[in-house]
Structures are given as C-alpha cells and as structure tokens.
Amino acid sequence: MTTLHPGPDLSERRHDLRHGVPVPFASDTHAGYAVDHRRTPTEPADLGAVVKARAIQCALSRVCGLCGMSMSGTTTFLGSVMDAESNTFAFPPMHPHCVDFALDTYPALGVPVLGQDLVRREWVVVETGGFELERPSGRGEPVLFHPNSITSSTVVAAPPAG
Amino acid sequence: MAISDVQEYIHLSDEQIEELGRELDAIRAEIEESRGADDAAYINRMIKIQRRLAAAGRITLFASKYKPAFFAGAAMLGVAKILENMEIGHNVMHGQWDWMNDPEIHSSNWEWDTAQPAEQWKHSHNYVHHQFTNVLGHDNDIGYGVLRMAREQKWHPMNIGQPVYNALLATLFQWGVALHDLDLEAIRKGRKDPKEMKRQLKQIRRKVSKQLSKDYVVYPLLSGPAWLSTMKANAVANLMRNLWSYMIIFCGHFPDGALHFTEEELEDETRPEWYLRQMLGSANFDGGPLLHILSGNLGFQIEHHLYPDLPSNRYAEISVKVKDICRRYDIPYTTGPLHKQYGQALRTIIKLSLPNGMTTDDTPIDPTPVRERRRLTDKERQPRRTEMGAWSTRRTA
Secondary structure (H helix, E strand, O other), rough: OOOOOOOOOOOOOOOEEOOOOHHHHHOOOOOOOOOOOOOOOOOOOOOOOOHHHHHHHHHOOOOOOOOEEEEOOOEEEEHHHHHHHHHOOOOOEEEEHHHHHHHHHOOOHHHOOOOOOOOOOEEEEEOOOOOOEEEEOOOOOOOOOOOEEEEEEEEEOOOOOO | OOHOOOHHHHHOOOOHHOOOOOOOHHHHHHHHHHHHHHHHHHHHHHHHHHHHHHHHHHHHHHHOOOOHHHHHHHHHHHHHHHHHHHHHHHHHOOOOHHHHOOOOOOOOOOOOOOOOOOOHHHHHHHHHHHOOOEHHHHHEEHHHHHOOOOOOOOOOOOHHHHHHHHHHHHOHHHHHHOOOOHHHHHHHOOOHHHHHHHHHHHHHHHHHHHHHHHHHHHHHOOHHHHHHHHHHHHHHHHHHHHHHHHHHHHHOOOOOOOOEEOOOOOHHHOHHHHHHHHHOOOOOOOHHHHHHHHHHHHHHHHHHHHHHOOOOHHHOOOOOOOOHHHHHOOOOOOOHHHHHHHHHHHHHHHHOOOOHOHHHOOOOOOOOOOOOOOHHHHHHHOOOOOOOHHHHHOOOO
C-alpha cells in the first residue's frame, strides 16, 4: 500500500526572490529562535548555506531542515554520494515528503543547494532511526550529522537544471 | 563575560582545552560503539514497570473511598508519573533511544504525561536550555521567568515575593512548564510572532484538555461511586510529580558552583568550549540507583549536559571518567547530597529576593587559589599540534 503524504507546509518560509522558491529553514538567517519577527530581512538567501544555529536547533528540537516543523515518523537525510559514503551530512534531517519536495525543487535551479558547495546531479536519500550531532570542533567549522541506524539508502538522479 | 574569560578554566591553554575536548569526544565514541541490547532492555524494562505501576495505581483507586487504597493508589500513580516524565519521557525526547529504531520509543513520536506539548518541550528544553545553558537572557530555565536566580540579573521590587512565587511554581510546576515555550519575556517585548503564539496556544489548549479530562473526568467516572476520591488522588499524584520534578530540575543548575554566562561568543564557540560551559553551568547530586532512576538520572546533570542524547543508564559509568577529567584539568565538578544541593538553590531564591547590596555572594572560594590563573602567552605555550583529530578528518563534502 502506498502512503500518500501531504505536501510540506512551507507557508511560514520566506521566498528567495531570485529563484522564486522557499528558503529552507536551515538556510535562513531570518528564522528560528531569538529572531525578531518584526525585522525584515534585507540580505538575499544563500540556498547552499546551512546556518549553524539553525542546524543545531534542528538537531536538538527535532525539527525539519526544510519546513522547520516538528519531525514525526521517519528521519531522512539528503546529501551527495560522498556524504552518504562518509556517513556525514551537512544539511539537517527532513520529513520524507520534504525530501521529495526538495529534490523536485532545488537541484533544478543549477546552483549549490541544501548544504552542498557544488551543483549535484546525483543525490542520496538516507532513512534512519537516529543520528549523532557533531558540533563544530573549531571556529568557522560546520555542524555535521551522522545517521546511526540506517534503514535504507537510495540514489536519486536530480531533474536537469533550467 | 565571554566563556573564554571564565575564571574556572582560564588557567588552561588552548591546547589543553582541545585535549580535554578530545577526551570527552572519546567517552562519547566509546558509549556510541558499546550501546546495544542491554541498553534497549533497560528502557523497555522501565516502560514496562512504569505502565504496570500506573495501571495498579488506577485500579487501586477504584476503591479509593477507603483511605489505605486512596494513599496506595495515589502513591503508585504519582511514582508512575514521575518515572514517565523523568526517566522515560524526558530522555526519550532527547533522542537517547532513537538508535533503537523503535517507532514508539522515539524522540519524534513520544508524547508525555504532562501539560506541555512534547513539541514545545523539545524547543524550550532540548534546544533553548541545552544550547544556551545558564546564559542570561536566553536560558529561560534560569528562574522560569518568575524568579531572580543570578546576581547578574537586575533586582526589581517584585522580587521580594520570590519565596511565595517559588512555592507556587513548585506546586503548579506542570502548568508553569506548559507555558514555558511561549516565552513570556518575548511576548512582553512584542518580539513574539503572533501567528506562532496562536499556534502554540492551540497546541497547549489541546494538550491541557487531554490531561484534565484523563485525570479529572474519565478515570473518576470509571471509578463510579469513588469518583470524588479518585479525582482527589489523581490531584495528589500530579502534585507529587510537580514537587519532585521541580526540586530535581532546580538542583541541576542553581546550587553554589554552577555558573551563569552572557551571550558573547556563543554562536561561534567550539565543541571543547561548549563542553566546558556545560560542565561549569551544571551541578550533580549524589545518591543510590533508585534515586537516580526516579530523577531521570539528572543527578548526573553534568554528564547529561555533556551528552544529552546518550542513554541515561550509562551516565553513572560516564561520571567516573568525567570526574577524573575535571580533577586532572583542575575544573570544578559540582556535586553533593540532594538536600544540600536543593538547600543551596532555595537559599539563592530567598537571598536574591533582596538587592545585591543587602546579601553576600555565595560563589565558592577558588579551590586552588595558589595557582596562577591567567591565559598563557604565545611564548609560554607549546607549538600547536599539526596532526588532525578524528573529528576534523571527517570529510565535509
């Protein structure tokens, strides 16, 4: 039986004006704890960046890196083939339906997205029960995630850019 | 004060801080590698005991018109609620058991037996409290928004009522916690997003209705003629849990020796610095295995703050190693009997109801006053190590 997931609720996410897509929660400097909701962001979003404070918030609060809502059910990571091989992900875990939305939306923009510093053609979807959070060992270093009970790992080709 | 200025570890060189971080990383790696069937059996056993205790309590309360049944039922239910909140719910929601891949015993799915929705707890506690531990202006656990708990906090005439607010907070603890993530300070300053506040209030309303109907409607009705005594016994069980969880939580960060910090440098602090802040901002209490289980192993508060997502049943063995690290690096390891730790927290509450000028500071005297406490100069330090540790050799894609 196929489980039908509703689409992600991205109504709270601001949109990137250049690409016309929602800015992922984990990439948005204007989201999350201690951000004054009255302040209007002036800087453009970097869709490839992962904001350290948001990544830690996602890990500790168990919220999705894309929609920023509470995780439920399966914990899913999305990354490059290299990320999967090293079991090290830069982008926080997401809902399965948020991963589907992210794969349909971001790689086609032809810019680095979702914690990657290069444009990726192949992505890996990893489902896991849990993960370890790796806090930055030095200044300026990223927050990283290591899935610890993987149930499936699937390579997915991204839709062509354009 | 930035974390790098804290007197308790200013005597450490950068290399020593990095080495300390590596030692704490190694403890984590050891537990990650060794956790398995015994740990899974532990949490499953705890859940089984808790559910049997709750069922026995509820059944006994059918006869709650008789005093022995009233007290026995209320006590069993109270202990079951304490176990559920402290050793099971709190730790499951930290993700301590996610590695088991059990859909029920999982941080994303567990909903606990208290008024605060799990989702809000995971924000206010797992993120805000654990990330900004004892950082003034961020960690709302410092006095829960109603008590002045640090001398650095400005005194206000309203603080005179602290002993009374404290008694009310202890008695009504689950309701105080239920409102915790609303962040009353942010609401007062107009910083809170009204849409988010509405969403949270709706969640709280739903959870509160569920809790009230369970303890004060459904189970009393099931007790038939004993409905009123069952309702009273349920209130007693909730009160037991409130007082106990309040006391345990206040012993975690407010005894003498647990430090407060300000927000400078937090965004970019390194993992070893984060470890240090957790160690210096937390306090343990001593006791036997039963006391530790009933307190959710939060008697090992220092170890819990260092490794909030490692299984709680391993904190006792971790504590031996952490204590040794603290001794070798000359870092305070704050601990003492439960009554002493709570007594100190209570004394702080009462003292800080008055302005600073009218009371004395209870910060412990430096345990090693003869040692020169200052940062080493570049010339005095060993050359920086060039090899890379396990954490930094991982590929970052």
